[in-house]
Amino acid sequence: MPVIEYIDAIRLAMREEMERDEDVFVLGEDVGTKGGVFTTTKGLMEQFGEARALDTPLAESAIAGVAIGAAMVGLKPIAEMQYSDFMFPATNQIISEAAKIRYRSNNDWTCPVVIRAPIGGGIFGGLYHSQCPESVFLGTPGLKIVAPYSAYDAKGLLKAAVRDPDPVIFFENKKCYKLITGDVPADDYVVPIGKANVLREGTDITVISYSLPLHFAMQAAEELAKEGISAHILDLRTIQPLDKEAILEAARKTGKVLIIHEDNKTGGVGAEVSAIIAEEMLFELDAPIMRLCGPDVPAMPISPPMERFFMLNKDKVQEAMRKLALF
Amino acid sequence: MNSETSVQQQSKHEMLGLSHQQVIDMYKYMRMARMYDERCLVLQRAGKINFHVSGIGQEAAQVAAAFALDREKDYFLPYYRDYGFVLAVGMTLRELMLSLFAKAEDPNSGGRQMPGHFGSKRLRIVTGSSPVTTQVPHAVGIALAAKMKKKDHVSFVTFGEGSSNQGDFHEGCNFAGVHKLPVIFMCENNQYAISVPVHKQLAGKVSDRALGYGFPGIQVDGNDVLEVYRVMKKARERAIAGEGPTLIEAMMYRLSPHSTSDNDLAYRTKEEVDENWKKDGVVQFQKYLMACGIWSEEQEVELVASIAKQIKEATEYADQAPFPKPEDTLLHVYAEDGEVNA
Numbered sequence: 133m134p135v136i137e138y139i140d141a142i143r144l145a146m147r148e149e150m151e152r153d154e155d156v157f158v159l160g161e162d163v164g165t166k167g168g169v170f171t172t173t174k175g176l177m178e179q180f181g182e183a184r185a186l187d188t189p190l191a192e193s194a195i196a197g198v199a200i201g202a203a204m205v206g207l208k209p210i211a212e213m214q215y216s217d218f219m220f221p222a223t224n225q226i227i228s229e230a231a232k233i234r235y236r237s238n239n240d241w242t243c244p245v246v247i248r249a250p251i252g253g254g255i256f257g258g259l260y261h262s263q264c265p266e267s268v269f270l271g272t273p274g275l276k277i278v279a280p281y282s283a284y285d286a287k288g289l290l291k292a293a294v295r296d297p298d299p300v301i302f303f304e305n306k307k308c309y310k311l312i313t314g315d316v317p318a319d320d321y322v323v324p325i326g327k328a329n330v331l332r333e334g335t336d337i338t339v340i341s342y343s344l345p346l347h348f349a350m351q352a353a354e355e356l357a358k359e360g361i362s363a364h365i366l367d368l369r370t371i372q373p374l375d376k377e378a379i380l381e382a383a384r385k386t387g388k389v390l391i392i393h394e395d396n397k398t399g400g401v402g403a404e405v406s407a408i409i410a411e412e413m414l415f416e417l418d419a420p421i422m423r424l425c426g427p428d429v430p431a432m433p434i435s436p437p438m439e440r441f442f443m444l445n446k447d448k449v450q451e452a453m454r455k456l457a458l459f
Numbered sequence: 460m461n462s463e464t465s466v467q468q469q470s471k472h473e474m475l476g477l478s479h480q481q482v483i484d485m486y487k488y489m490r491m492a493r494m495y496d497e498r499c500l501v502l503q504r505a506g507k508i509n510f511h512v513s514g515i516g517q518e519a520a521q522v523a524a525a526f527a528l529d530r531e532k533d534y535f536l537p538y539y540r541d542y543g544f545v546l547a548v549g550m551t552l553r554e555l556m557l558s559l560f561a562k563a564e565d566p567n568s569g570g571r572q573m574p575g576h577f578g579s580k581r582l583r584i585v586t587g588s589s590p591v592t593t594q595v596p597h598a599v600g601i602a603l604a605a606k607m608k609k610k611d612h613v614s615f616v617t618f619g620e621g622s623s624n625q626g627d628f629h630e631g632c633n634f635a636g637v638h639k640l641p642v643i644f645m646c647e648n649n650q651y652a653i654s655v656p657v658h659k660q661l662a663g664k665v666s667d668r669a670l671g672y673g674f675p676g677i678q679v680d681g682n683d684v685l686e687v688y689r690v691m692k693k694a695r696e697r698a699i700a701g702e703g704p705t706l707i708e709a710m711m712y713r714l715s716p717h718s719t720s721d722n723d724l725a726y727r728t729k730e731e732v733d734e735n736w737k738k739d740g741v742v743q744f745q746k747y748l749m750a751c752g753i754w755s756e757e758q759e760v761e762l763v764a765s766i767a768k769q770i771k772e773a774t775e776y777a778d779q780a781p782f783p784k785p786e787d788t789l790l791h792v793y794a795e796d797g798e799v800n801a
Contacts, residue, residue: 201600
């Protein structure tokens with residue numbers, strides 16, 4: 133099985149879907165000739181032509197809105213937001229339109245659009261190239277939101293998103309692009325949307341997370357195992373709709389839950405996951421639910437010590453896991 | 460008879476390629492939209508329905524535009540005052556009434572949306588929302604799809620002059636201009652964004668904005684049915700020929716209050732409104748047909764009686780039709796299991 137980078141897996145998913153179905157196309161800023169500012173769409177214009185790797189004017193609401201229009205008449209657009217930080221001008225199109233088209237038309241019209249947006253910091257991107265905007269879209273029924281942590285999942289979830297009959301936001305982690313490599317089958321497979329994935333079986337603590345921080349948790353779990361602490365790790369994979377059964381099952385495994393994400397704590401995915409656990413099984417817990425998240429500041433500063441302070445890492449995660457285990 | 464005299468003997472609509480029957484049909488839809496709208500206002504005052512948003516004063520341009528399009532192929536993205544338009548492209552009075560009463564059978568939304576929020580896949584009326592102008596990029600996306608799939612349909616989108624200030628208007632127009640897409644933008648400039656008069660909304664003309672997007676912008680008297688038809692027809696020909704979009708600004712006046720929740724005399728005078736009633740495009744067109752000798756007082760009486768009967772039947776049907784089941788609130792958030800994006 134070929135070992136490829138996370139970013140290559142995203143590109144491969146797009147290429148395979150575009151080869152499979154001529155209605156699939158990519159649009160966004162710099163996605164054509166340049167092949168994307170991160171090279172995510174590199175080579176797609178050469179292979180599929182300008183129309184299917186479409187360089188658009190610099191206007192995010194139009195990128196989303198045009199994609200929505202095309203999706204409503206049968207095309208399968210993948211709209212790229214260059215950074216998730218820049219997708220807020222498109223938020224009205226995503227929340228007022230894409231999310232509500234099926235519902236408001238009583239199932240007459242549908243909007244099978246994919247919106248890809250890179251999230252996360254640790255790349256000296258400062259406030260506006262580092263954000264994790266998941267919580268802005270979480271809690272908008274009608275949208276699906278996925279956030280892969282591995283190369284394998286990146287390919288499989290993106291292919292599933294393209295084939296999904298509803299709008300899917302695909303939050304790819306830009307720190308993972310080159311940092312994360314993994315086995316990615318060359319054949320056609322999908323990772324189902326709406327299903328969480330157990331990355332590690334354990335008995336003392338349960339870690340629930342998604343995207344980049346899972347790598348810290350996996351590394352920390354290896355080291356904690358040497359101290360005799362056994363961690364059970366659940367990758368949410370899809371953060372909307374959440375896989376409640378998998379969350380509750382993972383929480384029940386150990387009775388001690390730590391939720392980790394880079395998005396800030398207040399109103400984040402962790403708040404929803406902990407509420408689900410508290411509603412369903414509070415009295416089965418052996419410790420208060422813990423959250424380890426980005427701080428509640430507007431966004432990540434660029435200065436290296438400040439960025440390091442904001443970012444999660446293996447040590448911070450390991451300390452939180454140990455603390456919970458010792459509770 | 461040489462061709463020159465033949466042209467001179469032709470009426471204006473015949474010179475535009477419209478038959479007598481077609482212009483009579485246009486008039487019927489205008490009158491129908493007007494009477495429907497008036498009935499909605501009455502129903503709201505009588506407490507039969509909760510809300511109506513009106514399009515009185517705008518029907519002439521709406522119906523003229525519909526007749527210039529291919530009503531078998533094109534995609535339509537109307538805004539919430541476009542009763543004349545949706546009737547002319549095939550929505551029925553019964554369907555509109557079902558929406559007004561928010562009944563289960565409403566084809567627009569199954570009773571979910573406010574009236575005036577049109578949608579019908581069957582009629583290629585694309586579902587719309589309340590945040591204004593979001594439909595403009597959708598129309599551009601549908602035009603992009605037409606270009607990519609080499610299909611000979613255009614998309615037609617309407618909005619008010621207030622909406623022409625939204626970012627989505629500019630972003631959509633610019634995108635369509637860059638890619639020379641088959642889309643027609645029609646601004647129904649009715650002089651008011653609820654209470655804010657046009658001079659507080661625009662320092663220039665909406666139609667002039669097209670210059671910046673690289674395609675023609677045309678201001679037209681929205682009460683002049685045949686002139687709206689003429690510029691729309693030309694815009695469609697341009698679109699189909701691959702020459703790109705056209706922006707049409709149809710000048711009109713919103714004769715009714717914004718909605719049943721609005722007291723328009725708080726921000727404009729009765730004299731101003733009365734003055735504009737004199738320019739009513741529906742009445743002007745009726746007079747034109749009569750002057751052409753193809754419409755009579757008798758036909759008018761007959762038409763009004765016929766529409767009144769249809770409206771009465773539609774109202775009764777919608778009034779008696781069942782509401783959606785309360786628990787159906789939970790349906791259609793996502794596709795049913797097993798539905799794929801085939």
